[in-house]
Amino acid sequence: xxxxxxxxxxxxxxxxxxxxxxxxxxxxxxxxxxxxxxxxxxxxxxxxxxxxxxxxxxxxxxxxxxxxxxxxxxxxxxxxxxxxxxxxxxxxxxxxxxxxxxxxxxxxxxxxxxxxxxxxxxxxxxxxxxxxxxxxxxxxxxxxxxxxxxxxxxxxxxxxxxxxxxxxxxxxxxxxxxxxxxxxxxxxxxxxxxxxxxxxxxxxxxxxxxxxxxxxxxxxxxxxxxxxxxxxxxxxxxxxxxxxxxxxxxxxxxxxxxxxxxxxxxxxxxxxxxxxxxxxxxxxxxxxxxxxxxxxxxxxx
Numbered sequence: 001x002x003x004x005x006x007x008x009x010x011x012x013x014x015x016x017x018x019x020x021x022x023x024x025x026x027x028x029x030x031x032x033x034x035x036x037x038x039x040x041x042x043x044x045x046x047x048x049x050x051x052x053x054x055x056x057x058x059x060x061x062x063x064x065x066x067x068x069x070x071x072x073x074x075x076x077x078x079x080x081x082x083x084x085x086x087x088x089x090x091x092x093x094x095x096x097x098x099x100x101x102x103x104x105x106x107x108x109x110x111x112x113x114x115x116x117x118x119x120x121x122x123x124x125x126x127x128x129x130x131x132x133x134x135x136x137x138x139x140x141x142x143x144x145x146x147x148x149x150x151x152x153x154x155x156x157x158x159x160x161x162x163x164x165x166x167x168x169x170x171x172x173x174x175x176x177x178x179x180x181x182x183x184x185x186x187x188x189x190x191x192x193x194x195x196x197x198x199x200x201x202x203x204x205x206x207x208x209x210x211x212x213x214x215x216x217x218x219x220x221x222x223x224x225x226x227x228x229x230x231x232x233x234x235x236x237x238x239x240x241x242x243x244x245x246x247x248x249x250x251x252x253x254x255x256x257x258x259x260x261x262x263x264x265x266x267x268x269x270x271x272x273x274x275x276x277x278x279x280x281x282x283x284x285x286x287x288x289x290x291x292x293x294x295x296x297x298x299x300x301x
Contacts, residue, residue, distance in 0.1 A: 059269035066265045079266055086271035089259050094245055095252035102167045103230035109172035110226045111219060118181025119207050123193060140175050152239055166240040177222050184218040185211060224286045228279050249275045
């Protein structure tokens with residue numbers, strides 16, 4: 001039994017079809033705009049990455065090669081001993097433990113306080129809510145340097161100088177975190193809250209069981225920004241710490257310059273590299289949460 005296959009219709013003749021000039025011009029403009037965008041991004045990222053790359057490469061060079069002119073980009077011999085000299089030149093193990101403890105504790109405190117305050121400003125109705133929130137947001141315009149002196153005087157009166165209390169307690173809450181969480185929680189449907197209330201769900205249960213799981217990206221973004229800020233903090237730890245065992249990594253780098261290895265650029269670049277490395281790894285691992293969290297919060301960078 002033979003099967004008759006359907007005939008394939010011929011392709012339409014497009015020889016006489018012409019693309020309007022306006023469409024061609026629009027496509028060309030879009031292509032040029034995209035190309036210009038990529039070129040600007042490549043140039044901007046190169047400017048940002050080049051100093052870090054030069055720091056990492058210089059940390060593997062011998063002293064004689066670092067001081068040569070014109071400078072060489074790639075080391076002829078990898079001087080891994082620079083990292084050992086830098087680590088042994090100062091108590092960086094203690095500095096790392098201090099920074100890790102302070103940054104982690106301050107991050108947890110900021111996330112908790114910002115979550116509670118952001119939920120209160122977005123879901124709990126109380127008198128003066130809008131005014132209080134507006135005042136809090138207005139304080140973001142005050143430079144942080146203005147509050148350093150009164151904050152230091154408070155720490156001194158409390159007897160917290162040279163202690164973890166002075167490094168952690170002032171950073172347990174932040175206006176930016178409250179603002180970010182309030183904007184994020186306010187975008188949630190009101191019907192979801194009403195339905196949970198009808199089922200007998202209280203504020204705390206609704207926050208822990210529904211709001212927090214649905215906004216993990218925003219919470220991760222806040223945690224990442226807080227951790228990076230605490231890890232890179234220099235001025236405040238410098239003011240409230242006097243003993244070596246209380247210094248953080250950023251202050252430790254400053255005092256590493258005063259040691260006998262401070263004038264050896266290879267060891268100094270090695271110390272700077274392993275101080276920057278944890279924050280770079282944390283940012284690369286959590287950058288998708290950062291973008292998604294700001295997108296959900298309605299904040300444009």
